Amino acid sequence: MTNYTGYIYAAATADTKGRELFYVSECIAETGAEVLTVDLSTQSVNGTSRADFPPELVADFHPDGRDAVFCKDRGKAIDAMALAFKIFLSRRQNLAGVIGLGGSGGTALITPAMQALPVGVPKVMVSTMASGEVSGYVGASDISMVYSVTDVAGLNRISRKVLGNAAHQIAGAVLFETDSDDDEKPALGLTMFGVTTPCIQQVSEKLEKDYDCLVFHATGSGGRAMEKLTDSGMLSGLLDLTTTEVCDLLFDGVLACDETRFDAVAKKKIPCVISCGALDMVNFGHPSTIPEKYAGRLFYHHNAQVTLMRTTPEENVAMARWIAEKLNRCEGDMVFLIPVGGFSALDAPEQPFWSPDANLAFITTLEETLLQTRRRKIVRLPYHINTPEFAHAAVQQFRQLAEKEF
Incomplete structure (x- = not known):
């Protein structure tokens, strides 16, 4: 086990995926890795979110402010929150890895921010879309796509297994980080x-x-x-x-x-x-x-x-x-x-x-x-x-x- 520093950021739209998000964060914490939760709900929750980073805080990173995200048009809101999350994540100095949970909308919202991170930063996306064509979500990045099997809509005997495995996957990638050879040959x-x-x-x-x-x-x-x-x-x-x-x-x-x-x-x-x-x-x-x-x-x-x-x-x-x-x-x-x-x-x-x-x-x-x-x-x-x-x-x-x- 390496001496890593930083946090695993766990992200989802907690207004619909809250139970799953906090279950994953608990699984990660049990490994000894440190985790922070991010709520990417596309409507304001007025300070009631349990996440470490509520949606209002993330939405404030949009160049046009939170009103661009909380606009009552779902398609525009997802695009706007995706941009806000991309900027938010890029400015985390303590980021050791990131895991996201989502359906089609959540996957489209979360993966652009993952793609923008450097290759080598651990990235896991649990998605209902992961069993089909995923090139648009992965791009040129090293995102690990995990098929959710059941919908990401509640905890059951299947989802607990899949989400727990994904949590341990991201934790393992962070806790057992591969040493870099950057200081050797160009x-x-x-x-x-x-x-x-x-x-x-x-x-x-x-x-x-x-x-x-x-x-x-x-x-x-x-x-x-x-x-x-x-x-x-x-x-x-x-x-x-x-x-x-x-x-x-x-x-x-x-x-x-x-x-x-x-x-x-x-x-x-x-x-x-x-x-x-x-x-x-x-x-x-x-x-x-x-x-x-x-x-x-x-x-x-x-x-x-x-x-x-x-x-x-x-x-x-x-x-x-x-x-x-x-x-x-x-x-x-x-x-x-x-x-x-x-x-x-x-x-x-x-x-x-x-x-x-x-x-x-x-x-x-x-x-x-x-x-x-x-x-x-x-x-x-x-x-x-x-x-x-x-x-x-x-x-x-x-x-x-x-x-x-x-």
Whole structure:
């Protein structure tokens, strides 16, 4: 057990989830961890709340004051209290972890504040929504979602077990905190997809002696997680070699980044080597889910739930322009490496997505649109992205940039 300092914050709308909230707080307290309760009710209770932090106190953190929360419109009230709670939680100097309880409204209210906390701060959300699609609630954070099984509406033989387990989960995460290695090797972010795995494995092997290599799967949430860590100052450099999430953003794929992709590196100005890994494909689910407008395109059946679509020259032009316009805002040291020999395992001679014309459309458009400077450069390499030669060049370019920083 580590010597932690701080409190676990337990949050719920106590006007409807009060019994559950205080049951969870009691379970946490029995472990020896210290706990504070937060009432997120979206109507004023005029000082009658049992919680350590009543809803009026939290609502006062809204930029427009408590009236923005206690507005008698449930949807607007939830949104307003979510913002107030996000600000409230961000200013807790003694926060060791947070646990939330809720249905659909409570989950939407509590999880934005959790997402805003640094990765590594323990976060548990007990929710009726946890058995379905939870990406909107989790985002790029490390929130642990616990399905409530029964509704969060009273205590019974099922809810006591589930809530008690969740209470012990958050308490255990706080009491047995994992030691941080922040004072050791600087951390690097690397992006990888299955079709660029050989590249990233080789790059990681060459750098792991001097750097802590954090590999992010380029599935949309992976890119957002890397951006979040970059923005929080936890990464000292990037080898963002697999930028395939842009394909899905622009062409209806299911593993899309959002419009903020590349913003964190522009803001933090950390050394960055970027490439066009897997820009030859858009990701869809089962073939039946592919939009009708893409009928007749070149597809590759990856597995029962993943279908890949080859990007066209016209789509490569659009991607190159989008990426270049983003990277033109980067004032730090950045090199864009172009593997002329192919962008992925499927984009190689005798492979199904091999299309030199499509790749050339990307390359020429990027070179025309990206404004090269002393610190922002494009380098063409006559290699496939998964070759040892490309990995060696990527590492060499990064080390040259990093020498200026470390």
